[in-house]
Amino acid sequence: MTQFTDLGLAKPILKALTAEGYVTPTPIQAQAIPAVMLGKDLLGIAQTGTGKTAAFALPILHRLSEDRKPAPRRGCRCLVLSPTRELASQIAESFRTYGSGLGMTVAVVFGGAKYGPQIKALTSGVDILVATPGRLIDHLGERTADLSSTEILVLDEADQMLDLGFLQPIRRIVSGMSRKRQNLFFSATMPTEIGKLAKELLVEPVTVTVTPVSSTAERVEQQLLFIEAPRKRALLAELFESSKVSRALVFTRTKRGADRVAKYLEDAGVSSGAIHGDKTQSQRERALAAFKAGKVRALIATDIAARGIDVDGVTHVIQYELPQTPEAYVHRIGRTARAGAAGIAISFCADDERALLKDIQKLTRQTIPAFDRRNDKVLQAVTAATTSGPAAEQSLPQAKTRGGGAGANGPRAAKPHNHRPRGHEGKPGGDRQGRPEGRSEGQRSGQGAQRQGQGRGQGGGQGGQGAKTGQPRSIASTAPVAKWDPLKA
């Protein structure tokens, strides 16, 4: 089994990895790191939770440190494009963590934040720039950024870029870059448009495919509750009566819905925050930080806002409303199965959502077990799995949450905090700067339907959580699936 120490990474990087508690590379890391270290282009078919950030950050840091030169003025040596601000921040945090012993400079540029500090960082040049496309285009237009000397380009979550209407902006950004550069391209799925973009950007790439979309669905324990829409709120609050639901991400379809649910839960005594495109950047950051720190038990989110959010120890993902696209269902439940850990996903389904459910079950090739609301045992059933099963203990050994680290974030399953004073979060509404960039969430939501789940049924069959513990953790765990089991690795 390959270890990080076998890969030839610079010593300070290995030291940072040891400090993070990372010993064994995930499959995408084991395959991608050597190729990227050699300067090759890479096509990575992988979703978040596979360790893909380190798969590109580690070899990039290595390459830049082996060939030290001053960062170009107004530019960067490496540009990482991310679809959302949250993901951009997390990627920058990862670079800072892994590169802490290298003295590399890292800057983040995204919409909704002040221009001043971004211009200041860009003026002197940085080694690594992480940016969302819209704001970067603004900087290029104002000539406060210049990418003509950038040596490495990373495009992360390309399929999400497509959903957000960022393909043209990306082409514009790339047109100002030198052709002599290394390109790394990551996408969870490969719809036609994304395949086309990959072909345009990549030169003889090494292709790495891991964790097919459906295997997330197989790793997460899923529950379905048929419930009339007006009764959802009360049922949701009831779920939080179980202390097992200690850190839950709740998905709603609309921004207003997210606010309403957060308010209802607060009124019911469940500490909650909301995160969506109408929140200001600082409101979003505050809500996410409170959730990460275990200060709020429930984070109510829309799909776009939650995309790429990397919070360890999410015990439950609750789909208050089913998403418009089945891919979004898989992305949602993946929030509770970070890097090989198991989790529980509970979905509410009203009568008018049955068609959506059908699409989801088709994509995941699973029938989600349904519980009957009239059965008194239902709440016990949907929340009990964390008590008996190994899910609660199954987290990465010693691995830390990005940035803050395990010490800063406390135990993975945070204690419930029911009595947070009201008014902690920013008010709903506010300016519209808080959305990722570009279009409204409403405009975006339908577009994912163009995408097709791909890459299913591939991979190494390394055994799942169930295999490790002897207890099947998911309804489909009998099927051989490609997934990374950190406990086995």
Ligand code: AMP
């Ligand atoms: P990502 O797919 O980049 O979003 O990473 C998912 C999570 O896995 C993050 O919380 C990382 O900190 C964690 N992680 C990444 N690589 C490793 C590794 N080799 N060992 C343990 N944890 C890891």
